[in-house]
Amino acid sequence: MALRPRARGRATGQDDEGGMTRRQAGRLLLIVAAVAVYPVIDARFGFGFIGDLLGIFVFVILAMGLNIVVGYAGLLDLGYAAFFAIGAYTIGLLTSPFSVFVQKDYVPEWLQHFWPAMAVSWAVAALFGVLLGAPTLRLRGDYLAIVTLGFGEIVPNFFINADGITEGTKGLNLIAKPPTIPLPWGEDLTFGGADQRNWYWLMLVVGLFTLFLIRRLHGSRLGRSWQAIREDEIAAASMGINLVRTKLWAFGLGASFSGFAGSIYSAAFQYVHPDQFKFSVSITVLAMVILGGLGNIYGVIVGAVLIGGFDRILTKELTGPVQWIGRQIGSPWLSEHSVADDTFVVFGAALVLTMLLRPGGLIPNARRRAEMKPEDDDIRVAEDQTLFDVRRDGEPALGEQA
Amino acid sequence: MDFNVTLFVQYLIIGIASGGLIALIALGYTLVYGIVELINFAHGEVFMMGAFLAVTLVAATGVTDASPWTAIVAAALLGFVGATLFGAVLNWGVDRVAYRRLRNAPRLAPLIAAIGVSFILQGIGIYWKGSQSIAPPRLIANEYRTYNVLTEWFGLDTRIRLRPLDLAVLGLTIPLLIGLTWFVYRTRTGKAMRATAQDRDAAALMGIDINRSISIAFLLGGALAGAAGMIALYYNNSANFQMGFRYGLFAFTAAVLGGIGNLAGAVIGGLSIGIVWQLSDGFIKQYVSGWGAQWTPSMIFGVLVIVMIFKPSGLLGEHSVDKV
Numbered sequence: 001m002a003l004r005p006r007a008r009g010r011a012t013g014q015d016d017e018g019g020m021t022r023r024q025a026g027r028l029l030l031i032v033a034a035v036a037v038y039p040v041i042d043a044r045f046g047f048g049f050i051g052d053l054l055g056i057f058v059f060v061i062l063a064m065g066l067n068i069v070v071g072y073a074g075l076l077d078l079g080y081a082a083f084f085a086i087g088a089y090t091i092g093l094l095t096s097p098f099s100v101f102v103q104k105d106y107v108p109e110w111l112q113h114f115w116p117a118m119a120v121s122w123a124v125a126a127l128f129g130v131l132l133g134a135p136t137l138r139l140r141g142d143y144l145a146i147v148t149l150g151f152g153e154i155v156p157n158f159f160i161n162a163d164g165i166t167e168g169t170k171g172l173n174l175i176a177k178p179p180t181i182p183l184p185w186g187e188d189l190t191f192g193g194a195d196q197r198n199w200y201w202l203m204l205v206v207g208l209f210t211l212f213l214i215r216r217l218h219g220s221r222l223g224r225s226w227q228a229i230r231e232d233e234i235a236a237a238s239m240g241i242n243l244v245r246t247k248l249w250a251f252g253l254g255a256s257f258s259g260f261a262g263s264i265y266s267a268a269f270q271y272v273h274p275d276q277f278k279f280s281v282s283i284t285v286l287a288m289v290i291l292g293g294l295g296n297i298y299g300v301i302v303g304a305v306l307i308g309g310f311d312r313i314l315t316k317e318l319t320g321p322v323q324w325i326g327r328q329i330g331s332p333w334l335s336e337h338s339v340a341d342d343t344f345v346v347f348g349a350a351l352v353l354t355m356l357l358r359p360g361g362l363i364p365n366a367r368r369r370a371e372m373k374p375e376d377d378d379i380r381v382a383e384d385q386t387l388f389d390v391r392r393d394g395e396p397a398l399g400e401q402a
Numbered sequence: 403m404d405f406n407v408t409l410f411v412q413y414l415i416i417g418i419a420s421g422g423l424i425a426l427i428a429l430g431y432t433l434v435y436g437i438v439e440l441i442n443f444a445h446g447e448v449f450m451m452g453a454f455l456a457v458t459l460v461a462a463t464g465v466t467d468a469s470p471w472t473a474i475v476a477a478a479l480l481g482f483v484g485a486t487l488f489g490a491v492l493n494w495g496v497d498r499v500a501y502r503r504l505r506n507a508p509r510l511a512p513l514i515a516a517i518g519v520s521f522i523l524q525g526i527g528i529y530w531k532g533s534q535s536i537a538p539p540r541l542i543a544n545e546y547r548t549y550n551v552l553t554e555w556f557g558l559d560t561r562i563r564l565r566p567l568d569l570a571v572l573g574l575t576i577p578l579l580i581g582l583t584w585f586v587y588r589t590r591t592g593k594a595m596r597a598t599a600q601d602r603d604a605a606a607l608m609g610i611d612i613n614r615s616i617s618i619a620f621l622l623g624g625a626l627a628g629a630a631g632m633i634a635l636y637y638n639n640s641a642n643f644q645m646g647f648r649y650g651l652f653a654f655t656a657a658v659l660g661g662i663g664n665l666a667g668a669v670i671g672g673l674s675i676g677i678v679w680q681l682s683d684g685f686i687k688q689y690v691s692g693w694g695a696q697w698t699p700s701m702i703f704g705v706l707v708i709v710m711i712f713k714p715s716g717l718l719g720e721h722s723v724d725k726v
Contacts, residue, residue, distance in 0.1 A: 053723060078517075135711045141439050146654070147710045150703035153651070157699045246622055280649070283517060341533070344525030351518025352500055355511050402651050 065257025074230030079152020087262025125259020133251025318380030421676020430623030446650015452631025489628020661716030
């Protein structure tokens, strides 16, 4: 077997490894400030994008969570929406007055509120992440992907069919909202249906908190173990990393952020329905992570904003202009075309083109880039074997000289 | 409720018919996986595109169930051959455009590209035929949809219904399966393919054109998927842009169940999955009350997960061990 190559790319300033320079911190602060001020501008000019931006925030949190599993630990998860569903249904079942558990008084009163229920959703999703992750640990890359896809299909299918518990296709609504926060200058921060701006700020805080947590995780002993097993499981194991525990942490923590996102999403939109968690959601989030840059949290955020922005805003805003152009050039197809129909092609193209042209994503993680684009064939063969290969007894690897 | 034998046999037969269809698609997964070790996620969409092309072709002929039977047969044949060729060319084209350049990339790269292609093809499906289900032009009079072969032809007094369509599905599927097996095990090209699957480098050293072998695997798989598309179109009397996803995953499960890379395994897996599917959709449903009735995806994916975890080599697959 060829010697393991070292990734040659040096961690650049854009990478999310290690600390930040003062300039980077300043830039981050500036962006956060701009995002935080946006609702004021939106209200002033009447853009009305706040509701759509809430959806994008949720996508950002989801993408950051999936990045733990796929980007850091290198485990391709095609059923990430399952944990989103589990988080959303946990808060729904704990707090909605239509939930069987609430009606039968199984849920203690103190738990029927937003904050405690959100914490429980977080924990329940993490638990399911570990439970569903455990059986897949022995599988290699592509088989793992398929098993997670299977789980991702089973979970929403369960929520549709278990209508005695989940109200099936009717869904759950009236989910608990955060309590009103009194502000020092006498105003109240309420979370009613009309106060989307407060939800926006809440999600910004939650998103920054998630970013902070994941950044810290990435540099921690656990985060470094994830990267080690991603790059070479066997070498990592022989250096004393416990593969089972490290992978389960990745599944659990990755799922927990999805559950987190699910609980906030369902509370903000006051509705949980099995159709919100279809396979296409898992793939949309995967496209964000891949397009932005596997393993680079800032790249992933950019990917989530781009793809989420297309999904939530451009599909609506572009339809008018596209139809106008269609009428001008006299194309009946274009003049009735809805940009929402383009989502499949756009997300699919994002995946294919990223893989073909820029496998590291828009803002690649330096180490990951070296991995996805090996410098020569020897490295490629070694990568292939050690990362994903399982073969029949005594058979030489593809590309390996027997 | 008592166990209803008639109903059970009824769904068993339907299961075998739809299992034959799944087997056709599963063979495409297995052929491609056997040779390039890629889960061709877009395979189900090739099947869907085959069905769409068949609708277009048959509709273009303007033939209906009132036309003379020669015209009906010609139109059906046109749809069948057209869908088969289209599936073959499409699958080959996908390989050329998206996968070939990733042949030497880490294994997850072509898998992710395949997911992307699958999405793109679904999007093209929406552009082509819209997002609603469409029905094919009617070639067989309505009465044949409920016609019972066992009673009408064999004079059996039974409530087990075997429709001409069920027979037709098997009648088309079995020759295709035999033809493929013959091709892979009896022809020179088939031998080259098997050699490529076994060891790509050694095969290349023996003078086998690797890229040609891989292209033929994609062509054959695509042809079977296209043919299956035409059959499914008339069997279900409908088609939509998402049919490839459902059938594709069921077929992939079948391929894994039988042992991925193994042709006979794909057929056995296909039949088993078809039976599980139809029994779950029609038969078991009768005995479950108080819960929703669409457990089929859970059942099939449950099979997938269990096989993957406990016997990843499948029923007929060769023994594989983790490399140390």
